[in-house]
Amino acid sequence: MTLDEELVAALRDDYRTAPLAERDRVMLDYVAQLTTDATRVTPGHHERLRAAGFDDRAILQITLIASWFNYINRVADALGVGRD
Numbered sequence: 001m002t003l004d005e006e007l008v009a010a011l012r013d014d015y016r017t018a019p020l021a022e023r024d025r026v027m028l029d030y031v032a033q034l035t036t037d038a039t040r041v042t043p044g045h046h047e048r049l050r051a052a053g054f055d056d057r058a059i060l061q062i063t064l065i066a067s068w069f070n071y072i073n074r075v076a077d078a079l080g081v082g083r084d
Contacts (some may be wrong), residue, residue, distance in 0.1 A: 007019065015028045015032075016028075016029075022052065023052045023053055023054075026048050026049060026051075026052040027049065027052070027054070027062060029045075029048070030045050030048070030049055030062065031062065031066040033045060034063065034066050034067065034070070035066065035070055038067075046059055049062070
């Protein structure tokens with residue numbers, strides 16, 4: 001969480017150009033791929049995460065959290081939750 005409104009706006013606009021640490025950018029690249037098409041996640045994605053300093057436990061946690069948010073958002077969308 002952050003109270004930095006400029007960072008939040010930059011992340012909304014395009015995380016790839018937001019002022020982030022390289023480690024965070026690598027994580028978000030992975031999460032974006034997982035969200036877009038998880039079938040195209042390769043061992044190379046995991047190697048990039050490891051090279052950025054994430055261990056296997058962290059990679060599992062990133063994967064589980066991103067997947068859960070993808071799942072719950074799809075459920076909410078399908079049920080019309082939050083729509084007027």
